[in-house]
Amino acid sequence: MRDPGELYELTADAVMVPEGLHLVAGLTGFADAGGAVSQFTEYVLSTLDHTVVATFDADALLDYRARRPIIYFDQDHLTDYQPARLQVYLATDEIGQQFLLLAGFEPDFRWEQFTAAVLELIDHFKVSSTTWVHAIPMPVPHTRPIGVTVSGNRSDLIESMSVWRPHTQVPANALHLVEFRLQDVGATTAGFVLLIPHYLADTEYPSAALSALESTSAATGLIFPTDRLREQNREFVARIDEQVQENGELGKLVGTLEQRYDAYMEGNPLRSPLTDEDGELPSADEIAAELEKFLMIKRTRDDGSGS
Structure with a gap:
């Protein structure tokens, strides 16, 4: 396997990251029911102070033909090209607690190398725990609280929060592999799969983002502003x-x-x-x-x- 360090660059602000922070992750591009992950990460970045501490190489990881970036056409010329980004941020919650956020597109290529790179960053920053969110459509009503399926090795969260514990095969995403490798090395990790009403799967359902925030708070103790949402x-x-x-x-x-x-x-x-x-x-x-x-x-x- 290629050197994981080829896939990312640390920024100058990386030296500001204290040891022992929580890493929170949400990647878009696969089965993001209710827009849970995209809303979750966008809301965190729009409401909390943050700075970029690591940037992944989009040219190595992204299939541009499948997920084309946006460029603006202004009458007779092109403006404001918006490339896809996959970055690690140092953020501060509502009461001053710092944490790391891995957000952006889910890699199309080099999953093993990407996973090794994430584990390398986790080791570099001496991360205390990794929590990630994902959302799938299920035939459940919007009039009831959004349920979650919890995976990983946080037995406290599994026992108290996981409402559905199936024995099944599922299509993996990149953060599944990250969690799998973290378990292999005994690192603390938890994944939350949000069970979103199937008839709202193609909407931007604010309750889905709220559930992502609440699940993350339960796992990390981080406090997020939620009034607007x-x-x-x-x-x-x-x-x-x-x-x-x-x-x-x-x-x-x-x-x-x-x-x-x-x-x-x-x-x-x-x-x-x-x-x-x-x-x-x-x-x-x-x-x-x-x-x-x-x-x-x-x-x-x-x-x-x-x-």
């Missing part, structure tokens, strides 16, 4: 609830999901809260299409451009 979530849920009330099929879907969720959480011997019955519920695509149509109409009305 909670207000956005109240407005978002109000719109969804309005559509559910107006659409019988949506109401039937949510009601059935609520019954199954509640039965599972009360200890009913179901295999999971995700059991479905053939032909009873609209598909995720159908429900998402209905919601997107409703939200588009609602946005038009709110902007004053509708009748």
